[in-house]
Structures are given as structure tokens and as C-alpha cells.
Amino acid sequence: VYNSYLKTIKDSIKNDNNIQVFSYLTRLRQICLHPALVFDDYIGNSGKTKAAIKLIEGQLKKGGKVLVFSQFTSYFDIFTTELANRNIKYYTLTGATSSKDRIKLVNDFNNNNDVKVFLISLKAGGTGLNLTSANLVIHFDPWWNPAVESQASDRAHRIGQKKEVEVVKLI
Numbered sequence: 001v002y003n004s005y006l007k008t009i010k011d012s013i014k015n016d017n018n019i020q021v022f023s024y025l026t027r028l029r030q031i032c033l034h035p036a037l038v039f040d041d042y043i044g045n046s047g048k049t050k051a052a053i054k055l056i057e058g059q060l061k062k063g064g065k066v067l068v069f070s071q072f073t074s075y076f077d078i079f080t081t082e083l084a085n086r087n088i089k090y091y092t093l094t095g096a097t098s099s100k101d102r103i104k105l106v107n108d109f110n111n112n113n114d115v116k117v118f119l120i121s122l123k124a125g126g127t128g129l130n131l132t133s134a135n136l137v138i139h140f141d142p143w144w145n146p147a148v149e150s151q152a153s154d155r156a157h158r159i160g161q162k163k164e165v166e167v168v169k170l171i
Contacts, residue, residue, distance in 0.1 A: 001035045002028065033075055033141050048170045052138055053082055055168060059136045060088065060116055065109070067131055069152045070140040071122040083117060090117040095124040109133060122152055131155045135163040140170055
């Protein structure tokens, strides 16, 4: 799917402006995450989704908790279906989450053993959160600036963390 779309845009990129090129790059990144983000008629799964589910299920079997970061919050709609199909409870934090709800979600995640997966938009949850109950961090998609990803990973690497934290970047 990626190579097919890449071939299509290579032909049209010669005549487009720089803004259009960034749009193409964003869509290519979305295809890498899950083709359904770009193609409404796509039926199937994605390698990143399968890999993340496998990592999460392994972590849950060990009694751990997981933070999942993505810049594409629309992907969470797809991913939450996968979690629900496996009866995995989760919280979601995006830019649309109010500051009051944000604090409640963080406290509930840290203090509640019932919900072990936290889906977080990279920009909304990359700073200011203390999520030391998690010991696996998954990054679905790379950010343009790697320091933003490091900030997000640091939500689990805080004072008070007593567990070893593993950070996985799905490329």
C-alpha cells in the first residue's frame, strides 16, 4: 500500500508546492501506522497494530501497565476496537481532554489496577504527567523532533518509579 501510494505521489510531486509535499509525507506516515487512516475502503490490519497488541498482551500477562503514544489521535479509534475485542480496558487522553478529566485519568491509571493501558496523544500528554505505574512505553509513530518522544517516554521515568521501564518505537 505504501509503495503504491509513493509511486502515485512521485509523479505529481514535481509540480506541487512545499505545503503539498508535507501533506504527502503525513499521509505516508499514516499509511505506515494503518492504511485505513488514508484509505476509507481499506480492509485489513497493520503490522504496527499487530505488534503493539502482542507487546501489550505480553506486558499484561506480567502484571505491567502500558503507555501508548501517537500523534494521530484518529488512529486511537481503530486501536481501541482491537483492545475492546480482547477485553483490554484502557483510558484515552487527547487534546480534547479537559484539564480536570486529565488529572482524574492520570490518578485513576496510577492507582487503579483494573485499567492497564493508557492511550495518549503525543502533544497533549508529552509533558506534565506523572505515570510511574507504567513500565512499558510504546511509540506508534515517530515525531519530527525526537526530543518530543523522549519527553513522552519520561512520563514513566519519573521520581518514584520503582520498576524498570522499557520503551519501544514501532518503525
